[in-house]
Amino acid sequence: MALDADSQAALSALNDYARQAGADASEASLASRESISAEVRMGELEGMEREEGRSVALRAFIGKRQAAASSTDLSPKGLQALAERTVAMARAAPEDPYCGLLDPGFRASGSHPDLNQSDDARPSPAHLIELARTCEAASLAIPGIANSGGAGASSEVSAFAYATSDGFAGAESSTSYSLGTQPIAEKGEDMERDYEWRTLRFFAELPSPEEIGRIAGERTARRLGSRKLESQKAAVIFENRLAGRMLSPFLGAISGAAVARGVSFLKDKLGQRIFSENFQLCEDPFVPKAMGSRLFDGEGGAVAAMNLVENGAFHHWMLNASAARQLGLQPNGHATSGHGGPPGIGAANLFVKPGAEDLAGLMRNAGKGLFVTDMFSPSLNMNNGDWSVGVAGFWFENGDIAYPVSEVTVAGNLLDIYARLICGSDLDNRGALEIPSLAVDDLAIGGT
Numbered sequence: 001m002a003l004d005a006d007s008q009a010a011l012s013a014l015n016d017y018a019r020q021a022g023a024d025a026s027e028a029s030l031a032s033r034e035s036i037s038a039e040v041r042m043g044e045l046e047g048m049e050r051e052e053g054r055s056v057a058l059r060a061f062i063g064k065r066q067a068a069a070s071s072t073d074l075s076p077k078g079l080q081a082l083a084e085r086t087v088a089m090a091r092a093a094p095e096d097p098y099c100g101l102l103d104p105g106f107r108a109s110g111s112h113p114d115l116n117q118s119d120d121a122r123p124s125p126a127h128l129i130e131l132a133r134t135c136e137a138a139s140l141a142i143p144g145i146a147n148s149g150g151a152g153a154s155s156e157v158s159a160f161a162y163a164t165s166d167g168f169a170g171a172e173s174s175t176s177y178s179l180g181t182q183p184i185a186e187k188g189e190d191m192e193r194d195y196e197w198r199t200l201r202f203f204a205e206l207p208s209p210e211e212i213g214r215i216a217g218e219r220t221a222r223r224l225g226s227r228k229l230e231s232q233k234a235a236v237i238f239e240n241r242l243a244g245r246m247l248s249p250f251l252g253a254i255s256g257a258a259v260a261r262g263v264s265f266l267k268d269k270l271g272q273r274i275f276s277e278n279f280q281l282c283e284d285p286f287v288p289k290a291m292g293s294r295l296f297d298g299e300g301g302a303v304a305a306m307n308l309v310e311n312g313a314f315h316h317w318m319l320n321a322s323a324a325r326q327l328g329l330q331p332n333g334h335a336t337s338g339h340g341g342p343p344g345i346g347a348a349n350l351f352v353k354p355g356a357e358d359l360a361g362l363m364r365n366a367g368k369g370l371f372v373t374d375m376f377s378p379s380l381n382m383n384n385g386d387w388s389v390g391v392a393g394f395w396f397e398n399g400d401i402a403y404p405v406s407e408v409t410v411a412g413n414l415l416d417i418y419a420r421l422i423c424g425s426d427l428d429n430r431g432a433l434e435i436p437s438l439a440v441d442d443l444a445i446g447g448t
Helices: 005-020 076-092 125-140 209-221 244-253 256-261 321-327 359-366 414-419
Strands: 025-041 044-062 065-071 145-164 169-187 190-193 196-200 232-238 281-284 306-309 349-352 369-380 386-397 400-413 438-446
Touching: 005 025, 005 044, 005 076, 005 145, 005 169, 025 125, 044 076, 044 125, 065 076, 125 145, 125 169, 125 209, 145 209, 169 209, 196 209, 232 359, 244 256, 244 369, 244 414, 256 321, 359 369, 359 438, 369 400, 386 414, 400 414
Parallel strands: 232 369
Antiparallel strands: 025 044, 025 145, 044 065, 145 169, 169 190, 169 196, 232 438, 281 306, 281 349, 369 386, 386 400, 400 438
């Protein structure tokens, strides 16, 4: 997407001011956001919030020194002051041998597909309030639901423009709409919470508030009567809606920045099979309407579809320009925008290849074990992959749900866990990750 005239003028001026102040090179970005959100609880309006923001950011380089800053003052005087302040900071910064703009040879160029990221719908505040109320009411109608932690609905329009002093310029815009609720189930002194939510690019594609509320209520009510488990080893199945948390440590460990610092349990595993043989994880930044789609990365770098894991093995670090230089490799489109700081590293849309069995099939094959539907307070040793997490969910026997459980932990080494993961066929596509439920046998369960 090309820059509009105003954005182009502001970013060009900011880079010009940086050069005039003494910068050897610079990158400028402009971010804008408009959002409306409504929150209700027990049918009453709890809060209504509207945000409108527009800011510019600059990263300036003097030799191998860099500094970054941002401002909400987009006037010529404000842009000049930002440039002079940032360049002065760069002069005083310590040298970083790996800093600098992305090499132009790795920049995004040519024509791009239409990612279809923006909707014209602009729901009114009254409409958002009504959606939240309807969603909450549907959850409260489920037997066993006695209270609510609230419901919310929101609408957001955002845009991002980026330009470098050596000629790259690009812009992207998107919309997102969210709806969800968190009911509370009560029976005697027993109290349980759960939730359901959805966030999508197009307003009309959100599930109905009645459906979201019903699912939230049913999920919460079935957690009543939870028990504790005795410590043991058993099969554990991680529900698809939270299974992505199992892969978060993997993505952190293949970040080039972590590898360069030596704080990755995968730093010596590139090219090796660490997942089960059939496991595949693909990345695609060009999926229309998807939450993680993008035309260029946070440094203007070219992005492309790639297999992050194929037949259980991984062959790529995720790299921005700095990490690539540290590792002696080529950047591969995984920079995230710093907008006031150095770029980070992150993935676009991710897709885990589904297996042959649905959730019921995974339970039948396992026989008995723990079905995890909630995870909290994870602990990870990034150097060796030792991992533990608090969980709640359901014990299953003979392939069927037996009773809810809580106050349980599961633990193990991720290298061992990943090698034994089995993928279900029940794909969930919340956010930028499409993933099925994941099963692993003989995992340590901590209880009483």
